[in-house]
Amino acid sequence: MSGTEGWGFTDDRGAELGAARVPLRVAAYVRAGAALLDLGVTPVAVYGSGHDGEELDPAKAGGLRAVGVPYLGPGRALGAEALSELRPDVIVDVTYDGKSPYALDEAVAERLGIPLVALSVSGELTLPAILDRFAALAASLTAAPGRSASGAESAVGPVPAAPASESAVGPVPAAPASESVPAPDLAAAEALLRSAAAGGGVAVLALSGAGTEQVHLARPQAWPELAHLAGLGVRLLDPGPGPGANWLTGDWAGVAELRPDLVLFDEREHATPPYALPSGVRLAPWNPETPPSPAAYARFFRDLAEALAA
Known part of the structure; x- marks a missing residue:
């Protein structure tokens, strides 16, 4: 990752990811996508795990339905074509083993050349540490070009609002940025x-x-x-x-x-x-x-x- 890139982030597998500009179009595993929405980043689409069906599980949806974020079905069933049509700049998943994304076949993202961020949600981390990592990623995705992820706010601090994402499904209006009430005081x-x-x-x-x-x-x-x-x-x-x-x-x-x-x-x-x-x-x-x-x-x-x- 060169110092001239506009966006950079090291995920919890130690993968150093970068792009020439801050990613605007984020596809995510539903758990990660719901968290990012709370933190000011509206995904263009989310996908499920092997436990999930063709409809978004209400228990896992968070505020995603309220802002109209499309659900793509189980991640392991997604092919390169389906992801390519979304034109995501970055994919965000979780990891339990610190090695592999949980819900999406990483080879699909690799074939398309799309950076894939995997953040750990395993028992090896404390809950505050997990919250801080998601806050750091959200801050990097809402930052002006040139701001590094290391400058992110703490998980319990303010996170800047994200710009509205372009629609992932053609003529349908884009999902609005999160308009939920201010986060309850943790x-x-x-x-x-x-x-x-x-x-x-x-x-x-x-x-x-x-x-x-x-x-x-x-x-x-x-x-x-x-x-x-x-x-x-x-x-x-x-x-x-x-x-x-x-x-x-x-x-x-x-x-x-x-x-x-x-x-x-x-x-x-x-x-x-x-x-x-x-x-x-x-x-x-x-x-x-x-x-x-x-x-x-x-x-x-x-x-x-x-x-x-x-």
Whole structure:
């Protein structure tokens, strides 16, 4: 990457990416796209993961539907032709292993010569670190030519508004820049949650239903947002020893054995709603792919605080 380029960014695989001008047309994995929208960058289109179908999952959409961002279907089914028609300047995905993009075949972007940014959302990073990385990318994409990504604001600071993107679908008007209300104060939401969790009296279990016979129980320290909740005083139940780095897979009877007071259930469309829980257990939705933006996590923390206090 030469010093004369107008845009540069090093992603979480260590890939140094650059372009002669700041990218204006951003295609993104839906989780990344929803976060960028919150941070002032409106994607021209988003795509899903292998879990997703032909319609955008409402649980993962964030504000994308409200501003009319097109959804392209699962990323692994996208070919070079479909991406070429979008004319993106950059593609933004996430990575869990620090090596490969999660939802798109990188070879497709390589054949088209489109830079692909992959930002880590793995448990090796803290939630604040993940938020800061997305804020840094958004700042680089909304910067005047010549401003480096290293000059980005912190995740909890202001991010400049992005210029409106050109439409990705011909004569249809471009999706407007994000006009959402100002991001809720993340620090205030954390304080509210800390107060609601004080004393640790409510035992919380996070899970993802996988049918009537099977459920995945989250290991709190493997999930940045769950580890962050624990740091705020939320009493999260660990499912115990067994195979699986992020989840322990068992049956619904195992949920009862852990005796949770509150179940955080995976609200994504591919997950099975809570199937068989003991009487009196309270429920609260959880999106394991919450957009990595302060606004999205502030909403989650406030909703959880309300559920803990109920």
